[in-house]
Amino acid sequence: xxxxxxxxxxxxxxxxIISIAAGNYEDAFPILKSLVITGKSSxxxxxxxxxxxxxxxxxxxxxxxxxxxxxxxxxxxxxxAKFLKGCVLGDIxxxxxxxxxxxxxxxxxxxxxxxxxNLGLLYQSNENYASAITAYKNALAFTDxxxxxxxxxxxxxxxxxxxxxxxxxxxxDKLIGNxxxxxxxxxxKAVASEKMGNxxxxxxxxxxxxxxxxxxxxxWCELADLYDNLGVPDKAIECRAxxxxxxxxxxxxxxxxx
Numbered sequence: 001x002x003x004x005x006x007x008x009x010x011x012x013x014x015x016x017i018i019s020i021a022a023g024n025y026e027d028a029f030p031i032l033k034s035l036v037i038t039g040k041s042s043x044x045x046x047x048x049x050x051x052x053x054x055x056x057x058x059x060x061x062x063x064x065x066x067x068x069x070x071x072x073x074x075x076x077x078x079x080x081a082k083f084l085k086g087c088v089l090g091d092i093x094x095x096x097x098x099x100x101x102x103x104x105x106x107x108x109x110x111x112x113x114x115x116x117x118n119l120g121l122l123y124q125s126n127e128n129y130a131s132a133i134t135a136y137k138n139a140l141a142f143t144d145x146x147x148x149x150x151x152x153x154x155x156x157x158x159x160x161x162x163x164x165x166x167x168x169x170x171x172x173d174k175l176i177g178n179x180x181x182x183x184x185x186x187x188x189k190a191v192a193s194e195k196m197g198n199x200x201x202x203x204x205x206x207x208x209x210x211x212x213x214x215x216x217x218x219x220w221c222e223l224a225d226l227y228d229n230l231g232v233p234d235k236a237i238e239c240r241a242x243x244x245x246x247x248x249x250x251x252x253x254x255x256x257x258x
Contacts, residue, residue, distance in 0.1 A: 002140070003096050006182050009035065009041060011175045012035060013029050013031075013041065013044070013046060013050070014123050015028075015031060016031040016032050016047075016050055016233070017027075017046070017050055019031075020050055020053050020054065021058075021250045022126075023057070024058040024071035024229075025053075025054045025058060028031070028049060028050065028054055029051070029054045032047055032051040032054060033051065034134050035047050036048070043074060045071040045074050045075050045078050045081065046080075046145055048068070048070050048071035048074075048079070048081075049067070049071045049080050049081045049084060051066065051067050052064040052065070052066075052067035052068045052071070052076075052081070052084060052088075053069065053084060054099070056084065056087070056088050058158075059091075061088050061091050061092045061193075064088050065085065065088055065089075066074035068081050068084055068085045068088065069085075071113045072165060073192070077108075077111040079105050079108060079109070080146055081136070081161075082101050082104065083101070083104050083105045083110055083115055083118070085100060085101055085104070086098040086100075086101030086102035086105065086118070087118050087121075087122075088101070089101065090118075090121065090122045090125055090186065095122050095123075095126040096126060096230075098122045098188070099119065099122045099123065099126065102115060102118060102119045102122060103119065105178070106119065108113075111243075112142060112143040112144075113140070113142040113144065113146075113151075114139075114198060116136070116138040116139035116142075117136065117139040117150075117151050119135040120133075120135035120136040120139060120155075120158075120193060123135055124157075125160060127161075128138070128163045129158040129159075129162050130158075130162065132154070132155075132158045133155060133158045133159065133162075133247040136151050136152075136154055137155070138156070139151050140152070149175055149178075149185075150173065152171050152174075152175060153175065153184055153185060153188060154225070155171060156169075156171035156172050156175075156185075156188060157188055158167040159171070159193040160188070160195065161193075165192060165196050168189075169192065172185050172186075172188060172192065176189065177238075177250070180214050183213045183216055185214050186203070186205050186208050186209045186212075186217065186256065187206070187209050187216065187219050187222070189205055190202045190203075190205035190206045190209065190219075190222065191208075191222065193205060194214045194226065196221075199226060199229065202222075202226060203223075203226055203230070206219050206222055206223045206226065207223070210223065210242075215246050217243050217246045217247070220242045220243045220246070221240075222241075223236075223238070223239045224236045224237075224239035224240045224243070225239040229237060
């Protein structure tokens with residue numbers, strides 16, 4: 001392959017990687033797939049890993065694992081592929097294997113907010129909330145972190161799961177103070193409030209959530225259960241009807257897209 005073609009292929013690869021970093025998997029996928037199918041980059045571990053990243057973004061874990069294993073067959077120590085494989089294993093319910101892989105990646109030098117944040121997710125999905133808290137705190141210690149709010153919500157939820165409600169509420173209140181329409185913070189604070197036995201506050205917060213986002217189905221489900229507990233069955237029925245309406249609309253939209 002001459003040097004001009006090599007430069008062109010490298011430009012295509014970098015363009016795809018930049019698209020993935022921005023979450024634009026649809027733009028990156030055809031570029032990467034073409035590079036692999038044509039054989040131009042079939043042994044390029046960065047291309048294989050980036051393609052696996054796309055499949056993971058498309059919620060196709062088996063395809064993602066196929067390309068990650070291909071990359072790791074070429075270089076068993078390629079940390080980015082090992083890290084992504086750990087995350088994908090978590091997606092398919094193999095959280096403990098995923099945890100071990102990501103811990104190994106961090107130990108070997110790929111330690112940043114993303115690796116620690118995903119380690120936290122893996123621990124959280126494995127219901128190891130104390131270890132998840134440690135991982136999230138490590139992630140939040142980095143100064144170049146993107147969207148710390150997502151990690152803070154997860155951290156607060158872990159505190160809530162452990163019954164450490166003052167710590168959880170402090171984080172929820174901070175996020176809501178920064179953005180009064182943060183539906184995720186409002187919703188999770190409502191769930192924690194109900195665990196604490198404060199049903200009136202939970203009811204108020206959940207109604208705020210659905211007023212801001214009428215399609216927040218989890219909030220409608222939580223409202224339905226809360227109304228049942230409060231002995232208001234008519235309201236519970238209304239909320240569950242709203243959930244079914246949202247599901248039906250989503251099914252219709254998916255059929256149109258497909």
